[in-house]
Amino acid sequence: MVIVGRPNVGKSTLFNRLLGYRSAIVEDIPGITRDRISAEAEWCGAVFNLIDTGGILMTANDPLMDQIRLQANMAMSEADVILFMVDAMDGMTAADQELADALRGTKTPVIIVVNKTDNQNREIESAEFYSLGMGELFTISCIHGHGVADVLDRVVQLLPRSDGEVAEDENTKLAIVGRPNVGKSSLVNSLLGEKRLIVSEIAGTTRDAIDTRLKWNDQEITLIDTAGIRKAGKVQGSVEYYSVLRAQRAIARCDVAVLVVDGTAGVTEGDKRVGGIIVEEGRACIVVVNKWDLTANPKSRTLIKDYTAIFRNEVPFLAFAPLVFTSALENTGIKHVVTTALDAAEMHAHRIPTGLLNRVVREASDVKPYSRKGKTLRIYYATMATVKPPTIVLFVNDAELCHFSYLRYLENAIRRHVAFEGTPIRLVVKEASYKAKDE
Numbered sequence: 001m002v003i004v005g006r007p008n009v010g011k012s013t014l015f016n017r018l019l020g021y022r023s024a025i026v027e028d029i030p031g032i033t034r035d036r037i038s039a040e041a042e043w044c045g046a047v048f049n050l051i052d053t054g055g056i057l058m059t060a061n062d063p064l065m066d067q068i069r070l071q072a073n074m075a076m077s078e079a080d081v082i083l084f085m086v087d088a089m090d091g092m093t094a095a096d097q098e099l100a101d102a103l104r105g106t107k108t109p110v111i112i113v114v115n116k117t118d119n120q121n122r123e124i125e126s127a128e129f130y131s132l133g134m135g136e137l138f139t140i141s142c143i144h145g146h147g148v149a150d151v152l153d154r155v156v157q158l159l160p161r162s163d164g165e166v167a168e169d170e171n172t173k174l175a176i177v178g179r180p181n182v183g184k185s186s187l188v189n190s191l192l193g194e195k196r197l198i199v200s201e202i203a204g205t206t207r208d209a210i211d212t213r214l215k216w217n218d219q220e221i222t223l224i225d226t227a228g229i230r231k232a233g234k235v236q237g238s239v240e241y242y243s244v245l246r247a248q249r250a251i252a253r254c255d256v257a258v259l260v261v262d263g264t265a266g267v268t269e270g271d272k273r274v275g276g277i278i279v280e281e282g283r284a285c286i287v288v289v290n291k292w293d294l295t296a297n298p299k300s301r302t303l304i305k306d307y308t309a310i311f312r313n314e315v316p317f318l319a320f321a322p323l324v325f326t327s328a329l330e331n332t333g334i335k336h337v338v339t340t341a342l343d344a345a346e347m348h349a350h351r352i353p354t355g356l357l358n359r360v361v362r363e364a365s366d367v368k369p370y371s372r373k374g375k376t377l378r379i380y381y382a383t384m385a386t387v388k389p390p391t392i393v394l395f396v397n398d399a400e401l402c403h404f405s406y407l408r409y410l411e412n413a414i415r416r417h418v419a420f421e422g423t424p425i426r427l428v429v430k431e432a433s434y435k436a437k438d439e
């Protein structure tokens with residue numbers, strides 16, 4: 001849900017009031033709640049994301065009408081429900097009409113909220129806003145709190161139902177993947193040997209893998225083992241092909257892909273291929289460098305450093321994935337595999353608060369502005385659209401200006417604040433159909 005409206009109608013007041021109703025805020029990090037412009041709010045069991053467009057990055061000399069058009073644009077592309085706020089004290093203004101025009105024709109439901117209806121007189125006068133032609137109208141007073149509950153009831157009715165997604169396996173799902181003979185089966189056996197409790201073996205759930213539920217300390221994990229049924233459809237000369245296929249299917253339904261590689265064999269094309277699938281699918285990833293007992297000196301820091309450098313160089317697209325060195329044969333490093341994977345799962349579902357995100361993006365673009373062909377890229381606003389993987393939407397003046405290398409620069413800037421270790425993050429560029437007068 002997005003709250004739009006010209007300045008001073010009371011958007012931030014309502015936003016803060018709605019946060020007062022919340023029973024759960026997901027993205028809480030101490031110290032940055034002050035400038036929160038987006039939050040999870042809950043009303044009658046329905047959780048929804050709330051965006052206050054007061055947080056849009058506009059400079060002081062951007063004209064009001066441009067701000068309004070940008071708001072409308074953002075709301076229409078981001079929101080399931082738009083709250084269009086107007087002011088009963090001021091009555092109808094040109095800016096309100098402008099905003100109504102910008103929102104006209106959208107398929108997103110729009111509710112007009114006439115704020116500052118503090119007394120009966122204003123309630124009667126508020127009927128003039130029907131002439132905006134936007135349909136439903138509610139009168140509220142954010143200061144007194146009257147009418148707010150009715151608005152929320154209506155919002156919850158209008159939100160799309162998310163039935164069906166809920167019944168899914170809630171366990172953190174780890175898929176053990178990698179090319180043949182790197183030690184996947186051996187690793188799975190070690191993991192199950194270390195297990196606290198195997199809850200159940202879900203045999204035959206798929207032809208591609210064996211799922212095992214286990215409890216690791218207090219956490220429920222599902223292990224997706226792609227190696228265990230290797231003997232099944234083995235066709236001459238196609239072992240690699242099927243292992244990639246199995247990996248692909250397992251990766252598609254996991255939270256964390258545990259990419260097992262052979263620490264004695266160097267980095268191969270097969271490793272890179274599976275790694276590429278993990279990134280494409282947007283899964284979290286850790287790399288298990290197995291058979292480390294076979295190296296000259298498994299304890300040597302230098303050897304670990306050297307291997308890491310080679311791996312980073314060969315597989316730059318997995319730069320976010322931590323490396324864990326193991327011997328499945330000697331049972332070393334096995335616990336570390338699970339703890340690292342669970343940390344990665346956490347980052348995969350992590351939301352960076354919108355206030356912090358916008359501060360980081362703004363700082364980064366101030367330090368190193370980007371322009372091409374005489375045109376400067378402007379980033380108005382950044383928002384965390386989804387998680388798993390963390391996906392950030394950037395609203396910019398010109399999407400074509402957003403070169404890949406610049407996005408990587410921004411990603412690195414974000415990762416300096418929240419490392420997101422073990423998870424890819426996605427930056428999506430959206431053009432705000434807003435044109436400043438000077439462009």
Ligand code: GDP
Nearest residue numbers: 007008009010011012013054115116141142143
């Ligand atoms: P925004 O620019 O739309 O975010 O507006 P603000 O939330 O900052 O509010 C602008 C001003 O309107 C503030 O001084 C608020 O205290 C005031 N205000 C907000 N809601 C009400 C209300 O219901 N009644 C009255 N009388 N004033 C309100």
Ligand code: GDP
Nearest residue numbers: 180181182183184185186227290291327328329
């Ligand atoms: P998968 O095809 O990836 O499931 O690989 P397997 O688990 O079947 O292992 C392939 C071979 O590597 C077997 O002979 C294992 O005994 C051996 N192996 C697996 N892990 C290790 C390890 O950590 N150290 C050593 N030295 N050998 C290993």
